[in-house]
Structure formats: C-alpha cells, structure tokens
Amino acid sequence: MKVRSLGALLLTGALVLLPATAAQADTIRAQQWALDALDAERAWATTKGRGITVAVLDTGVDGTHPDLEDNVLKGKDMIGFGARQGDKAWARHGTNMAGIIAGHGHGPGRADGVLGIAPEAKILPVRVILEDGDKSRTKARNTRGTALADGIRWAADHGADVINMSLGDDSESAHADAREDAAVQYALSKGAVVVASAGNGGEKGDHISYPAAYPGVIAVTAVDRYGARASFSTRRWYATVSAPGDDIVMAGPDREYYKGWGTSAAAAFASGAVALVRAAHPDLGPAQIKRLLEDTAEDSPSGGRDDSFGYGFIDPVAAIAKGTEIKPAAAPAYPKKYFGQGPSKQEPGSSTSSWLGLAAGALGAGLLVVATVLWRTRRRT
Template sequence: MTKSLLRGTAVALVSAALAVLPAVPAQADSIRIQEWAPEAVHAQQAWKTTKGAGVTVAVLDTGVDADHPDLKGQVLTGKDLVGLGAEQGDPSWAVHGTGMSSIIAGHGHGPGREDGVLGIAPEARILPVRVILEDDDPQRQQARNEKAGALADGIRWAADHGADVINMSLGDDSESAHPEPREDAAIQYALSKGIPVVASAGNDGEKGDHVSYPAAYPGVIAVTAIDHLGNRTTFSTRHWYATVCAPGEHVVMSHPQRTTYYNGWGTSPAAAVVSATVALVRSAYPDLSPAQIKRLLADTAQDRPEGGRDDIFGAGLVDAGAAVEAAADLKPARQKPVPVAYADRYFGPGPTDEAPVEDSVGWLPWTAGAAGLALMATAFLLWRGRPTRH
C-alpha cells in the first residue's frame, strides 16, 4: 500500500505530523490487540495511580470528532480558528486531530469499552482547537494565506480556556522554517500560566533534519519517534531540541469514519503519547511546573542513550509509569514561572522558576558568556536575512 502525507496547513504552518496508510476497515475488537504504545511507555503502571481524570489536553490540530464512540463524553467545546475548509461529514474533516485525540484520551467503546482505541490517558478531557487543515482540504492554501496567526492565537486561547496540557502534533520543518515571535510569545504565555507544551520534533529525518517549529521554541517538550523495536524511525528529525522519544510507527488511531481505524506513523503520534503522559502526571500532581515536568520526563526515560541524551532519542523513551511514580518525590515549584524578558532577541530561554532547574537534556547554552551571546546575536542577524516562508 502507498503512504500519503497528511500535512494540514494554516498560513505558513506545515503540519510535520502524520503520514498514514490509507484507512483500512477493521473490526473494532481487533484494534486493542494492535496497540503497542501503552505497553511500551508502561501506561498500565501509571494507571494504578491515575488515568488522567480532571486534566484537559488542548489538541491544536485539524479538529476532533466529538461524537466518535472512542471519545464520546471526553471532548469539550473547542474553537475553530481557521473558519473555513471541510465540515463534519466531509472526508477531509478532523482526521488528524481525531487520531491524535484517540491516542491521548481514547476510552474505547462497547458494553465494557473493550473495543476500539484505548489512549494513554483514557480519563483525560480533550479541548479541540482547529488551527490547521488536512492536506487534501481544497481550501488549505487559502487558509495558509489568510490565517497566519492561527497557531499563536490557538495557544493563547487554549491557555485561557482551561487547558492543563497543550499538544501540538504539527510543525514547520521546511527549509525556510524559522521562529515566529508571535508563536514564541504565545508559548511563553502558556508556560507562564503553568501549562506544559508538547510538540512533534518533525518528520524531516530523510530530507535534511531541518529545525522544526514549534518544537524548537524554548520550554517546549519536543518528541522524536521510534518503532516497536526501539529503533529510530528514518523520518524522525534529529536535533538538539529533542526532549524524549515515543512510539511513532504503526500507531493505531480512531478515524471520523467511525467504522474505520488506521495505522499511522510520524512524530505526531509520538507527541500525542507524551502529551498523554504529561496529563497523567498533572492529574496526580497538578502543582508541578512545566520545567519540572519536562525534566521529570527526561530523568525517568527508558533506554537512555550513552551520555544521557542525544539528538535522535532525546533522553530516551518516555516512561509514564516511572514518571508518575517519581513525581511523588517532587515538591511543587515555589511560585509559578514568570516570562523572561527578551531584551534584544525574542527567541529567549522561556519561563524560569523561582528556583531555576537546569534542563537535564542540555537544552540550549543560554548561560554562555558575553562573547557567546555576541556571536549568537551576529548569527541571528545573518540568519534573518534568509527568505521567509510563503
């Protein structure tokens, strides 16, 4: 079967997210046995403590089928910041967003909910925020041209409307990708409100490993992808911002055509797995800061690479069970993070706690000396001369 890339776009934003096999009809009761992600990240161990109850995960994506049997009752009233494109019932409506939501909070269906997709945090709620269109939506180019600020606006809207975690299974990893001050500021706003932000690291591993945004913004938990053998997937982008890795190949997801399920691959499903893991941690320990949670995921990761981290796996495979267990030993941050002043550069280090915690995955050398900062500023000015996205 051929593989097709679902790259929903909003303005200059290209979803680095999901490449899927064509939807294949399947018996619902055969779906559960195909799911390998929950076991890989030790979700069952975490479920002894929590299944995500009380936590809302904002899914910034193509929309979500709130009436899907695997999600019914879990999806809150969200926001459409695109305002055009496919509508419910159309074949190009909410495919990607529904898939990601099922990975996060699918609870299955049937008399005992033994059928369909079971997510990593099956009792979490989903807050859908539509910021991109599916690749095959006839109006995606129009949306790209007219809705340049949808992602930034979506982050702020989610932060102001009850999100406890923000999932962005999307990104721009094109050759012209670069940080946008509006997006960066929106992420810092969410982090300053104590909301962890998760993004897919990018699917550019076979095309140059270009930096992907929003994954590369300061403070974001950036997720790379592995296969069921624990190996790096060839498409997964390798870069300095990788925090952890998660299952990203042959991941079973729900589809708005409710009798159909599909296998997907990409750093999108990997990001959804990690967002669900964060939801489990926040459900049990809601007062931990985004910086504490990011470090917790890195410190408790499985299969740690030599040296503690690398650009392929980050700090290793996320471990939901170990993260929830270890979180019990952490003391909540003494105060909520506050935004860092950007001074002459907007791509700053992100919020910090009153008692700063150094990122365990060696994020960026923001603590370099004055000479290093001068070199960075020079390089930044030269870089800004590159062509912008269009």
C-alpha cells in the same frame, strides 16, 4: 499498495485506504503495542488522567466518535473557513491524536476500539490547521494568519493543563515566529505544559521544526516498537524525550481505524503521559514536569542525552513515582536561549523554520502518515 510520501510542510498524498476487513473485538487493542511499551496498565493503577484537560491544537476533533464521546469539550475554531464537520476533509488528524491521548473505547465494557494513554482526561479541541484535501488550502496558503499563536493563548486561557501540538514546519524557507514564541511562553506562565512533535525530517536533512524548538516545549521524537529511532524522526538539539511513533493504531472520524507513523503520534502519547503525571501531581509546574520526564526517561542515550532520543523513552510510571519527591515551585520564565547546541551548530544545508499558522494549512513536521484502514466500527446500542 504504496503510500505516497508526505512533505515536511504540505501533505502531498491522500490517505491510502485498503478494504475494511472483518476483525474480532480485540483486534484493535491487540495492535496497540505503544500502551504496553509505556507500561500503561501500571500507570493506570494510580491515575487515568481524570481531572486533566489536554488541548489538541490540530484540524479539529470529532467529539461524537464512540471512542471519544463525553471526553471532548467545546473547543474553538481559530480558522473560520474550510471543511466543516461531516466533510471528508475535516478533523481526521485531530481525531487521530485525540484518540491516542484520551480514547476510551466503546461497546460492552468498552472493550472495542482505541484506548488512549489517558482515557479519563478531557480533550479541548482547537482548530488551527486544515487537512490535506481541504479545498481551502489554496486560500490558506496565501494567508499568513496567527491561528497557532492565538490557539495556544486561547487554550491556556480556557483551562488547558497540557497543550498538544502534533504539527510544525521544517521547510528550509521558514523561520521562527515571535508571536508563537510569545504565546508558548504565555501558556507556560499560565501553568500549561506544552508538547510538540519534533518533526519528520530525519531522512530529509533534519531541518529545525517549530513549535518544537521554542524554549520550554517538550519536543518528542519517535521510536518504533523495538525502541529504535524511527528513520523519519528529526534529530535536533531541542529533542526532549522519545515516544511511540511507528505502526500506530488510530481512530478516524469516518469510524474507520488506521495504522500510521509520524512524530505527531509520538507527541500525542507524550501529552497523554503528561496528563497522567499532572493528574497525580497537579501542583507541579511545567518546568518541573519537563525536568521530571527528562530525569525518569528510560533507555537514556550514552552521555545522558542525544538529538535522536532526547533524554530517552518517556516513562510515565517512573515519572509519577518520582513526582512525590518534588516540592511545587514557582514557574520560572524560560530564558531566550536554546537548549543544547542550538542553531549556531546546525548541520550544513539546514535552516531554522517556523510554523506558518494558516499559511500552509497542513499537518507539517508532525505529520502522521496513515497507511492502512483496519476495520470499520459499528456502534452498539
């Protein structure tokens, strides 16, 4: 069965589901190659993210999912309309991302289901976009809105240590939004580390994606299980690090498990890794953690950095270890300039872009393409 392609801004295809198949209890875990790639077991010898709150700015999160129960805090809906909890077009993408970050599994010994990179971190859900299939998308498309900017500020004011934005816009007609930029700078000044997906435009012109391109954001590109750049992953000057983003197992609010791809997943893995680093070194500021991830990344490109991988593949174990050498410092204000070449050196035919807040109500450049349902989980009592 072919998965329809997804646009940079609008989701043009529905989720593709194959019949659920029987599976052994460890089937899901056996397919979570990303945890091995990130050397999660070694990182967990130090911390599993306890005490850290990761805000997931997305389509909502199903806090009743057995893999997330007790890890999801009371959040905020910045939209106020559209699908509601229990509807089919609600919280799919957000729940996918939350599971990657802080899933703890379920069942006896929590041996079943999805395990996140920071399974003891808390998720703070902030709904800032609508799912594909939401009947209110037409309404949202005609509304400029400030959902993303407001959501960033709300998260920063309500205890977020990390802000994950597996979303963006890399359409040719979009532009940077001063309100979003200011909100990012506000969050950084409050001590929140801000992470975003670099974009899924690698095969469509590598157009610039915001919020990934705002100064101070940890922008994450995607690699496959072999460490190669995922073909869809956007190549741009703002790339900070890379993380797993292909053939990723995810938990859905319908209690199904899926496989999918996208820089959305890569950003979620990076946010979980940041949660581990923050748990180990709570006094380090956002700029210090960003630099720490850059300095400790493995498989660094020739010259130290490139637009495909940033500084290399994120290495939470190395970052946690090196963090002991860093003295906490006052958080610097990020200058209003770009890192690397910047847009003045952009490729012919590309353009700057922005996240449209409510305007599109889609998953945007960080969009995760869901390919296959793996199996349906049944809660055990």
